[in-house]
Amino acid sequence: MSGVENVAGFDLGNIVSQNSLIFSSLEFLFRFLPVFLVVFYLTPVKYRKIVLFIGSILMYACGEPRFVFLLLACTALNFLIGKNMKVDIDSPFIHSKWRDKKRRKWLLLALITDVGVLAFFKIGNVADSNILLPLGISFYTFKMISYQMDVFRGKVEADNSFWSFGSYVCMFPQLTSGPIMRYDDASEGLEHLGCTPEQFEEGLRLLVIGLGAKVLLADRLGILWNDIQTIGFESISTPLAWLGAFTYSLQLYFDFEGYSLMAVGIGMMIGMPYIKNFDQPYMATSVSDFWRRWHMTLGSWFRDYVYIPMGGNRKGVPRLLLNLCVVWLLTGLWHGSGVNFLIWGITVGLFVIVEKLFYGKWLSRHKLVSHIYVWIVIPLTWVIFAVTSLPDLGIYFGRLFPFFGIGETLNPQDIFKYFSMYWWLLLAGIFFCIPGVSAWFNKHRKSWYANALLLVLFWMAVYQLTNAANNPFMYFRF
Incomplete structure (x- = not known):
């Protein structure tokens, strides 16, 4: 995007x-x-x-x-x-x-x-x-x-x-x-x-971490998505299409969480309270669980001012389904006026509904399967979110699932070229999605070596900014 x-x-x-x-x-x-x-x-x-x-x-x-x-x-x-x-x-x-x-x-x-x-x-x-x-x-x-x-x-x-x-x-x-x-x-x-020196320092930490997530991860991962758009969706192979979907998912996460951490950090530096907007969403065990962890302030807003006032889950299954449909329809429209956002909201809402009615409890009992499920379904929904042109969206899904006969791939070996270029960024993205990594840092965040790491991270981000054009945060458009 x-x-x-x-x-x-x-x-x-x-x-x-x-x-x-x-x-x-x-x-x-x-x-x-x-x-x-x-x-x-x-x-x-x-x-x-x-x-x-x-x-x-x-x-x-x-x-x-x-x-x-x-x-x-x-x-x-x-x-x-x-x-x-x-x-x-x-x-x-x-x-x-x-x-x-x-x-x-x-x-x-x-x-x-x-x-x-x-x-x-x-x-x-x-x-x-x-x-x-x-x-x-x-x-x-x-x-x-x-x-x-x-x-x-x-x-x-x-x-x-x-x-x-x-x-x-x-x-x-x-x-x-x-x-x-x-x-x-x-x-x-x-x-x-106003805030204490300790609060100011904590806010500064969040600011630096968010800056690193945005500049060193999200922006770099975004280059692959840009390359795929430049090549043209009709010309990429199925493996590259899947790599693009996974990469975009990580790009969007580190971009938006990076912004959120910077925003919260700056707020703390002037005396505002800490607000949690993400909670390890890619460690979720279902689509419903993912959206309880992603953009949490938006989810809680729709829950408190739309879903609950409409009756929530207190008025039977038909009303529950209606309420969920309304919430996800509005969520799609909130993100954008394009038809793809409407389709995206409806698609996510359908997954949430089907999980509630059928296999949600089963997923909660099978952790490994549930994680694999999330890592397949969520990138597919992000493709709908990312590709604003419906014809292009159809082509991309045709590449993801090559059963519909949209023509031969011009370069079926393209996955090797791009994976060799971006594997280390993908690995870094996955590494920083692991809960234990953030838990370790939170435990040691006041140590001298953690502060030294943040100092290095900050100047690496500054160096990157001096050598690249500014790339706006992806949620600026909503």
């Missing part, structure tokens, strides 16, 4: 030219971030929310100036709506206030506005490929929706400070690609912005 110039109307050239928005860029690492942190910590604590908000808006404006006013307008409107829904969470009459028609109208206005803006750009992008999707619109829209729902339910108290609410919505580490932090998780950090 990273080699495609335009995906679902999203001009990647626009991102590449705005390096201040990309965490894995020299401009961000050696200009924006150090300057921001110095200004932030020289500012008295009570004014740091203002610094965070203005810094986030300036950073967003550097990369997406045409949509900065959209972000500001949505933030201001949601702040005002939240204040009008305000309720004392300690009040014994909270349940009666839930049913207050006025508050329901304010919630409805928030949902119509937020979902409407998101749908306008998603649907408009389908109708006119020249319409660009504002960076991070799916992420900051979901943050605003969760805030309004939690205020309405009485789970959190509406924020009285625009600077505080604006910092929550527009916080630059999470603005463009998440994780999707809930307001109740963010509120304590926003109240006392």
Whole structure:
């Protein structure tokens, strides 16, 4: 995907030219971030929310100036709506206030506005490929929706400070690609912005690990996927097609987890809590288990604000199946407006449903088979995610499963060439997917040799950045 110039109307050239928005860029690492942190910590604590908000808006404006006013307008409107829904969470009459028609109208206005803006750009992008999707619109829209729902339910108290609410919505580490932090998780950090030296050090560790995952693994693995697209799907052999699917799966994982670790690390460096967005997903034992471990903040968002309100699994099997279908249909549409994203969401949803109804319990009893199952099925679903053209998608699956007669491979020996070039990266990717590796590092992360490894990792990543063009994070487009 990273080699495609335009995906679902999203001009990647626009991102590449705005390096201040990309965490894995020299401009961000050696200009924006150090300057921001110095200004932030020289500012008295009570004014740091203002610094965070203005810094986030300036950073967003550097990369997406045409949509900065959209972000500001949505933030201001949601702040005002939240204040009008305000309720004392300690009040014994909270349940009666839930049913207050006025508050329901304010919630409805928030949902119509937020979902409407998101749908306008998603649907408009389908109708006119020249319409660009504002960076991070799916992420900051979901943050605003969760805030309004939690205020309405009485789970959190509406924020009285625009600077505080604006910092929550527009916080630059999470603005463009998440994780999707809930307001109740963010509120304590926003109240006392700042951290201890130990927290700052831990955040810096995560930043370096994420940078290494992105620059040294994801970007390098992405070269193979780019090569396969350049060759043309109709010209690759079946083994190379499978190698491409596996490689893309690892690329996407290290790209997005790398971003998430950097985002969480930067957040911790300014006093925000740690948010876990991945939990060794490729060690899952089923598709359902995989999606409980992958992009966990998005999964929990759909669970709490769509699946459970629709009844979850409490209203019988037919309703359960309907709820799962709706959740996965929306998940596909959230990721993109292309037909392939819709097919991808439906496909994953069908696997989840079939596992629940038939062989999910059997998989849980056969660990080896279940791991093999995941390592076959998940890369196939990622191919649907990656290939936006339906004819090309058909050709690629024809190469994966050469029973449909799509013509002879021009170079059936191509697998040997590319495997000899990328085997060490694939091996490294698989190695860092092993739970014991991260467990070892977490145990020794404060040791001098672990810090020395991180120092070497950082400068290796910087060296790589100085010798290659910046490659935007793959989730920038959603």
